Each structure stands twice: as C-alpha cells, then as structure tokens.
C-alpha cells in the first residue's frame with residue numbers, strides 16, 4: 001500500500017549483546033565485593049526442548065562469569081522430592097536466583113512448585129507474589145520474555161507513551177504480564193493497552209488499530225499483512241517449529257507473523273529467529289544479577 005514505508009529490523013540478538021556488556025560490568029563490581037551471582041536451573045525429565053533451553057542458560061552464566069548450577073532429576077521424580085530440592089535452593093546462599101524448567105511431568109503440580117519458590121529468588125517472576133508486585137508497579141522482578149520485548153522497544157527508540165499497544169494472546173507467561181507492564185507509568189510504558197485472543201470478535205479490526213503490535217499467539221503466520229496498520233511497530237514473540245523439507249534438520253523456526261508481507265507495512269519489525277528469543281535469556285541473567293545485588297546490600 002504505502003511504498004514510502006521501509007521497515008527497520010528490531011534485532012534482539014544485537015540488543016542482547018549490549019545488555020550482556022552492561023551485565024558484565026555489574027557482575028565484576030559484585031565480584032570485587034565478594035559476591036558471585038549464582039543461578040540454578042532445575043530440569044525434571046528429558047524433554048528435548050527443555051534440555052536445549054537449560055543448556056543455553058548454563059552456558060550463558062559461564063560466559064558472564066556467574067556461578068551456575070544445573071540440577072537434572074529423573075522423569076519419575078515425585079512432587080515431594082522436587083519440593084525438597086526447591087527448599088534447599090531457597091536456603092542456598094550461593095544461589096541468588098533459580099527456576100524450575102517447565103513443563104513438568106504429570107505427577108507434579110506446577111502451581112505447588114512455583115508457590116514453594118522464595119519470591120526473592122524467583123527470577124522467572126512466576127510466583128503469584130511477584131506477579132502481584134509487578135501489577136501494582138512495585139516489581140521485585142519482571143518476567144523475562146515481556147521484559148525482553150520492552151527492552152527491544154526502549155533500546156530501538158520506539159516511543160510507547162500514549163501509544164496503542166495491542167497484545168495478541170493472553171498467556172500467563174507472555175500476554176497477561178506484557179499488557180500489565182505496558183500500562184504502567186514510566187519509560188517504555190505509559191501505553192493504552194488492548195489484549196486480544198482466540199475469543200475476540202473482529203480480531204483483525206482490533207490489531208489494525210495498533211501502533212505497536214505484540215504477538216504471542218503460538219500460531220505460525222497468524223498475523224497477516226491485512227491485520228497491520230501502515231507504519232506499525234510489530235514484535236513477534238512466536239517460536240513455532242514447522243516442517244521444512246529443504247532444511248537439513250527437516251524443520252525450521254517461524255514466528256506468529258507473516259514476516260515477508262508484514263515487513264512491507266511495518267515501520268519496524270522483529271524477525272524470528274534473532275528477535276525476541278535471545279532477549280529472554282538476557283533478561284533472566286539481568287534478574288539474577290539484580291537478585292545478587294539486593295542480597296549483597
């Protein structure tokens with residue numbers, strides 16, 4: 001439609017590198033005062049995707065000079081055994097933050113486990129206390145993926161104040177906290193927020209009103225060009241594995257947005273891969289460093 005619009009790429013991969021540079025300074029300052037930030041990750045079972053994420057988190061800790069502990073428990077671990085491990089980590093002074101990788105095997109109740117984590121060490125920001133604190137604008141931590149999206153907007157110079165942010169998807173991990181964060185007062189927020197989801201009437205009519213469209217629906221090519229206003233900023237949180245016979249792996253990663261078409265309309269857009277994905281781990285590391293700074297005070 002509008003040949004004038006040349007879209008800019010918002011690259012989480014590049015932005016996360018500058019976040020790591022800043023974190024390294026804070027980590028060396030902490031170390032010079034005798035505190036090494038420590039992150040523990042608990043993995044129950046052998047879900048291949050979870051194994052990849054857990055390995056990436058441990059590797060990044062080591063690159064940054066942080067203390068890293070990975071605890072792998074067998075698939076048949078009982079809830080009681082996992083809660084005992086959570087209790088040990090709550091009391092471990094060398095661990096400033098930890099998380100239990102989800103999903104968990106069916107014999108374990110996720111909510112019970114999340115509720116058992118000391119909110120001061122809950123670097124995922126999944127504990128109801130921390131979700132509540134974030135909602136009232138007094139965050140202990142920010143959840144990693146929405147915080148990553150917010151940093152992408154801030155560090156790309158996207159003005160959010162008074163802008164209409166439409167969040168597509170209402171998950172507890174992305175959509176709900178994302179909406180809560182963008183409606184707060186302050187830099188990188190101050191937005192007017194609409195949340196749309198699978199039950200929304202005229203969803204395309206709503207997304208077309210977005211100045212900033214944040215998509216976390218979990219469906220490949222869910223957002224097509226006709227659903228986007230000319231000049232909108234589009235952030236794609238989707239990570240969908242789709243079959244691709246042309247790829248050596250037989251599959252490839254795509255977002256929730258029809259990137260090739262939507263980029264012709266957007267003023268700025270994040271790709272998949274290389275967009276939101278790399279930001280999530282950097283925000284987890286930032287939360288761990290912040291927890292260590294608070295513990296060292």
Ligand code: GUN
Pocket residue numbers: 099100101102103124144
């Ligand atoms: N599984 C997929 N993403 C996440 C995450 O951010 N935290 C945890 N604990 N598990 C996950």
